[in-house]
Amino acid sequence: MAIFSLWVINKAGGLVYQRNFADGLAQLTSNEYLVLAGTLHGIHAITSRLSPIGSSSGAQVIEGDSFKMTILLTATGTKFVLLTSPGETTAELVLQKAFEAYADAVMKNPFHTPEMPIRSDGFESRINTLIGSGQP
Amino acid sequence: MTIYSFYIYDRHCACVYYQDWHRTKRPRPAVEGGILNAVSRAVAPQAADTSAANLSTSSTTAEDSSSIFTQAALDTPRSNALTFDEEAKLVYGVILSLRNMIKKLSGRDEQFTSYRTSAYKLHFYGTISGYKFVMLSDPSTDGLRFVLRQIYNGPFVDYVVRNPLVPMDSREQGVDNDYFRASVDRLVRGLVVFD
Numbered sequence: 001m002a003i004f005s006l007w008v009i010n011k012a013g014g015l016v017y018q019r020n021f022a023d024g025l026a027q028l029t030s031n032e033y034l035v036l037a038g039t040l041h042g043i044h045a046i047t048s049r050l051s052p053i054g055s056s057s058g059a060q061v062i063e064g065d066s067f068k069m070t071i072l073l074t075a076t077g078t079k080f081v082l083l084t085s086p087g088e089t090t091a092e093l094v095l096q097k098a099f100e101a102y103a104d105a106v107m108k109n110p111f112h113t114p115e116m117p118i119r120s121d122g123f124e125s126r127i128n129t130l131i132g133s134g135q136p
Numbered sequence: 137m138t139i140y141s142f143y144i145y146d147r148h149c150a151c152v153y154y155q156d157w158h159r160t161k162r163p164r165p166a167v168e169g170g171i172l173n174a175v176s177r178a179v180a181p182q183a184a185d186t187s188a189a190n191l192s193t194s195s196t197t198a199e200d201s202s203s204i205f206t207q208a209a210l211d212t213p214r215s216n217a218l219t220f221d222e223e224a225k226l227v228y229g230v231i232l233s234l235r236n237m238i239k240k241l242s243g244r245d246e247q248f249t250s251y252r253t254s255a256y257k258l259h260f261y262g263t264i265s266g267y268k269f270v271m272l273s274d275p276s277t278d279g280l281r282f283v284l285r286q287i288y289n290g291p292f293v294d295y296v297v298r299n300p301l302v303p304m305d306s307r308e309q310g311v312d313n314d315y316f317r318a319s320v321d322r323l324v325r326g327l328v329v330f331d
Contacts (some may be wrong), residue, residue, distance in 0.1 A: 026243025056255030
């Protein structure tokens with residue numbers, strides 16, 4: 001059971017926050033993470049159109065052999081993505097808590113520009129207590 | 137719990153086989169030239185009048201009429217329904233992008249296995265020879281890769297690979313044939329998750 005990484009993707013598909021917590025996945029450059037977040041944003045939109053039975057949400061959980069990505073889409077279009085080991089059962093809960101931390105420490109911060117990268121010590125410390133500091 | 141649809145793609149990115157079961161939102165028939173021949177009769181390109189003719193000939197018995205009407209209502213092309221060739225391309229695009237993303241993130245030669253939305257779950261199995269098996273099911277279903285593997289080991293090898301009448305890798309022809317279709321149908325209908 002491990003939490004590898006947390007991403008926050010804004011409503012335009014830009015990666016505004018990315019942090020690794022545990023080893024186990026490849027170390028990528030920030031540019032590569034940006035590309036992956038953009039790809040995920042596009043895939044998320046397409047998956048909601050492929051439903052065989054009427055309307056559907058976008059992808060909520062994407063699974064590979066050794067990890068899974070859990071995606072929380074908020075009402076404002078911001079996506080929270082958590083990369084965990086496949087057996088992690090608390091991923092949805094952690095995402096919900098991360099969204100709360102985002103609402104409190106980022107959206108209420110008068111110095112934060114919406115849709116721009118998150119640089120907030122308050123948010124960092126909330127995430128630290130939520131997930132653990134891990135490796136930066 | 138149920139199974140909705142099943143696709144096979146070859147290594148040239150083309151959809152070579154399609155079958156569906158409990159879909160309530162069917163794709164519209166493909167446009168002419170949009171898909172290969174022999175993929176599925178249900179979604180093959182057709183003129184609008186032939187589908188109407190099929191409906192009118194099949195609605196001869198009175199007791200069937202209610203089910204025919206619901207069927208007709210389901211089959212009515214709605215503007216928001218995709219045509220089959222568009223849908224097949226989107227499915228392929230999604231699995232290819234996700235496969236690349238998973239590979240990149242893991243840093244290993246790791247397979248993408250499935251994703252889930254609120255309405256369905258997509259399962260993926262890729263063979264060494266580049267064939268990609270994709271199945272859409274109910275979101276609460278567990279992994280169905282073993283079923284895709286069974287289809288590959290059983291019906292696919294028996295009725296496609298060993299079938300001299302099926303040109304594999306032709307880029308012009310799908311792999312649809314009656315034996316394969318019946319065999320896949322039997323296998324899927326026999327599953328515990330199918331009802």
